[in-house]
Structures are given as C-alpha cells and as structure tokens.
Amino acid sequence: MKVEAVETALVAPSEVTPRHALWLSNLDLAVPKTHTPLVYYYPKPAPSDGGAAEEEEAGSFFEPARLREALARALVPFYPLAGRLAVGPGGRIEIDCTGEGALFVVARADFTGDEVFRDFEPSPEARRLLVPFAESGDPPCVLAMVQVTFLRCGGVAVGTGMHHVTMDGAGAFQFIRTWTGLARGEAPSASPFHDRTLLRARSPPHVPFEHPVYSPSYLNGAPRPFVTRVYAVPPKLLADIKARCAPGASTYCAVTAHLWRAMCVARSLPAESDTRLRVPANIRQRLRPPLPATYFGNAIVRDLVTVKVGDVLSQPLGFVAERIKRAVSRVDDAFVRSVVDYLELESEEGSQAARGQFMPESDLWVVSWLGMPIYDADFGWGRPGFVAPAQMFGSGTAYVTQGPEKDDPVNVLFALEPEYLQCFDKAFYGE
Incomplete structure (x- = not known):
C-alpha cells in the first residue's frame, strides 16, 4: 500500500x-x-x-x-x-x-x-x-x-x-x-x-495517598512484540457480562473485568501472583471547585487496582467489576491534589524523566472512550463510519469504544503478544 x-x-x-x-x-x-x-x-x-x-x-x-x-x-x-x-x-x-x-x-x-x-x-x-x-x-x-x-x-x-x-x-x-x-x-x-x-501543586506539597502507578519503577517493563485486534462485544454478550455483575455496573467496569479475566487466562499468569489494572479517571468534575467544562489540557488521573490472579479467575465477575468501580470512585479532590503534589516532588528529585513506557506482563491498562463524542466529527459530508487510534503503544493496553449508532456493539481494541491471541479469543468469547 x-x-x-x-x-x-x-x-x-x-x-x-x-x-x-x-x-x-x-x-x-x-x-x-x-x-x-x-x-x-x-x-x-x-x-x-x-x-x-x-x-x-x-x-x-x-x-x-x-x-x-x-x-x-x-x-x-x-x-x-x-x-x-x-x-x-x-x-x-x-x-x-x-x-x-x-x-x-x-x-x-x-x-x-x-x-x-x-x-x-x-x-x-x-x-x-x-x-x-x-x-x-x-x-x-x-x-x-x-x-x-x-x-x-x-x-x-x-x-x-x-x-x-x-x-x-x-x-x-x-x-x-x-x-x-x-x-x-x-x-x-x-x-x-x-x-x-x-x-498547580500546593506549597508545600502534601501527599497523603500512595501513587504506585506514577512511580518511576512502574513502567520500566521490557518492550514486547504485540499485535492489536478489535473485539466486538455485541449487545447480547454485553448484557450477559453485565448480568454477572452487580446491578448498575457501568459498561466500562463490566467489560474491563471480563477483559482482565480473559487476559489472565491467555497469559497463564500464576494464581498466587498479583495482577494490576491501570485505570484512568477524568477529573474535570471531581475537583472542588470543578474545572471549567471547556478546560483544555490533560485532566486525567491514573490509579492501580491490584488483585490476586486467582481472585480474578475464581471470584464472580462482579467482584472484579466492583474493585474497578471502587478505584475510579476514590478519585476525588483530595486524591487528585495528592497526585499533583506527588509529581511535583518526583520532578524535583529528577526521577520523572527516567520513567519508561512499558507495563509488566501481568498488568493491563484500559482507556474508556464510552460517552465521548468521537463520531461527532462531521465536516459537512456526514459523520465518520469508523474512528480509532491508528497505533497502540504497548502490549496490555486497550481502548473500549462505542460504535456510531447506539445499537452498535461496544468494541475493545486490545494489544497483546501474538502467541496469546488464540487463547485470548476463546476466553473472551466464552469458549
């Protein structure tokens, strides 16, 4: 081409x-x-x-x-x-x-x-x-x-x-x-x-929470070859996934819990080991006072959910979805200010620039585009038929997106090592 x-x-x-x-x-x-x-x-x-x-x-x-x-x-x-x-x-x-x-x-x-x-x-x-x-x-x-x-x-x-x-x-x-x-x-x-x-950080900085996801040592995993696949979650499968979670579980929490379990199966992670999910939270409405609705910049804070692989695999799916929900919910004004101050101290120590970009093989990072107006991109000749990242930047990363119409399947774009794809496909679709 x-x-x-x-x-x-x-x-x-x-x-x-x-x-x-x-x-x-x-x-x-x-x-x-x-x-x-x-x-x-x-x-x-x-x-x-x-x-x-x-x-x-x-x-x-x-x-x-x-x-x-x-x-x-x-x-x-x-x-x-x-x-x-x-x-x-x-x-x-x-x-x-x-x-x-x-x-x-x-x-x-x-x-x-x-x-x-x-x-x-x-x-x-x-x-x-x-x-x-x-x-x-x-x-x-x-x-x-x-x-x-x-x-x-x-x-x-x-x-x-x-x-x-x-x-x-x-x-x-x-x-x-x-x-x-x-x-x-x-x-x-x-x-x-x-x-x-x-x-801006407070003076002096105050860090009452732990922020391991921002630690210089966290993203220093080795780069691994990967390919990206798009996994459709049609309405029937989505309904089944959500039915296995508590009533009111969000699409993001339910689909991410399902994806996390399939990843643990595909990678054959040891049951006694830890697996971590990196979750992002939009903080525009979480600060007090909230940021302006049109704030233009990075207003995302990340957190880690750590669970035993054995629990991801054996506990009900709702257990995993609830752990994800709790992590997203705890990002409030105090937590955000703690992150900002932690990064201030880290930059003063000169360690921020040393951070790598690759997660360990046990971990997962899922970004949600659900609810975002990604298909409102009409230049005058109609809405796009498809919107996606052109490239992913590391194994274990995923995007959860919605199609252009409300009845379209939810799509999961997932980057994974080629040797795990066949097993992941079977686990994701319940075979």
Whole structure:
C-alpha cells in the first residue's frame, strides 16, 4: 500500500493570537512525550437522484481548501496548537505560543477504504500511511498535525497527530468538534479554557495517598512484540457480562473485568501472583471547585487496582467489576491534589524523566472512550463510519469504544503478544 503526499503546508491561525509561554501542569508532563495518532474514516457518499446541485457537492467531497480554512479559524481559540513545544525556566517543558501553525497534509492512496477499514487493526503501518509522523516529540516539535488522504474508492481518511502534552482525549474531541463545526459553516462553540495553573501543586506539597502507578519503577517493563485486534462485544454478550455483575455496573467496569479475566487466562499468569489494572479517571468534575467544562489540557488521573490472579479467575465477575468501580470512585479532590503534589516532588528529585513506557506482563491498562463524542466529527459530508487510534503503544493496553449508532456493539481494541491471541479469543468469547 502506498500513499503520496500532494500538498504539505503549515496552517497558521486566521487571526492574530496571543504570544506567550503556556505553563504546563504536572498532569500534562506525566504523559508520554509523543503525538497521539487517531484516524477517522469517511466512506464515499452513496449516489442518489439529487440532480446537478448534489453532483456538484459530491465533486467537492472533502475539499481541502474548506478544511484548511476551517482549521485556520479553529486555531484562533485553540491557539496553543499552533505553537511549539519549548523548554522554559529551570528546564521545565512548556508551550511557546508562536502562532507558527499546524501541519496540514493532503495525500492520495492507491488502496480502498475496505482494504484498510473493513477489519481495521491499529499498527505502525496504519499510522505511517494515514497520520503525519514527527521524528521526535521533544522540543521544539510541532504540536498538531493533520493528514487528509483520498482513497481509491472515493472515501477519505482524516488522520490527526496531536501532541499528548497539549490535551487528553476529551480535549482532542473538543478541538475536533470545533474544527468540523467551522467546516460546516457554524459559529465556533464555547471557547477552550487554557489556564492550567488550576492544577498547580500546593506549597508545600502534601501527599497523603500512595501513587504506585506514577512511580518511576512502574513502567520500566521490557518492550514486547504485540499485535492489536478489535473485539466486538455485541449487545447480547454485553448484557450477559453485565448480568454477572452487580446491578448498575457501568459498561466500562463490566467489560474491563471480563477483559482482565480473559487476559489472565491467555497469559497463564500464576494464581498466587498479583495482577494490576491501570485505570484512568477524568477529573474535570471531581475537583472542588470543578474545572471549567471547556478546560483544555490533560485532566486525567491514573490509579492501580491490584488483585490476586486467582481472585480474578475464581471470584464472580462482579467482584472484579466492583474493585474497578471502587478505584475510579476514590478519585476525588483530595486524591487528585495528592497526585499533583506527588509529581511535583518526583520532578524535583529528577526521577520523572527516567520513567519508561512499558507495563509488566501481568498488568493491563484500559482507556474508556464510552460517552465521548468521537463520531461527532462531521465536516459537512456526514459523520465518520469508523474512528480509532491508528497505533497502540504497548502490549496490555486497550481502548473500549462505542460504535456510531447506539445499537452498535461496544468494541475493545486490545494489544497483546501474538502467541496469546488464540487463547485470548476463546476466553473472551466464552469458549
């Protein structure tokens, strides 16, 4: 498969924007210094009898100039994305709001949408084809990259690479909704809130909780070869999984408990050993006072759930789901402030930069996109038919997502070592 770039440009904000250094919080600095690659697939619209006007509209399907102009306008309220990563006083990373612009690429592919998206699997190859690549995520790198790829079938893939220090998933979809709304000719939605000092550490720092998930020793596992598969959880299977949990168990807790059990089976983990689940919690509404609804940055705190493998396998599924629920529920204002202060002390000791990126084989990390507006990305030619990460970054990581329609299956994108796949498939689907 080949992709040829036919246009590459920097798109600057359409108006003059503030020029200053933007301070980054400890939660911003605790994420990997990489660009997060996402891909949106838009199938070619079905032909109809709409006449000449509709044919003209079809001829302008994903007109690059329209997307480029809307991007320039979106970068006015989201002006940090037009800046560059920089090193500020004391060596602390910050965003230099220079207004230089986001990278915008138009490309043509020699393959069809079905060849890639019918059974899409995130991979380095998918990222190479569909998302711009930055050699490094270190300063002074570009922060926002977009590629619009016209496929041989007439469909379009839009790949985005946004630097993780600039935003979390909620922030990414906030930006996409603004960009797509402007492309449809709508007025900009609510302005993003950029002041990240709301998450500044206390003086002196106070750490009443333990935070092993942020320990420099936690993510120092060895990289292992892995492949990513998409596992559909159709409504009947989802209902069965939730029925085995307590009434009111969330889809995330129930599906993650089921996934955790299948992983322990597939990897043949010793029953007496510990297995740990890394869970993320959106803190926007958990702080007192809450963060502004449009807070643009990283507002995710992580925690670890530690359980004996034997308990994951032998206890009722509801036991595991309840442990997950308890971990997510305990993330309140006091816990978040403790995390921020812990990271402050860790950075002062110089250990934060030494953290690796790979979990031990006994562990699992599950990110939820449930309830996020990932399919509200309509540039004016319809909603995407598929949205997913273009690449995963380590074995044992998973995303739980919902399809474009409410009756669609929940999907689990899971990265696992190839030798465990067959056993995992059987365990996940109850064979």
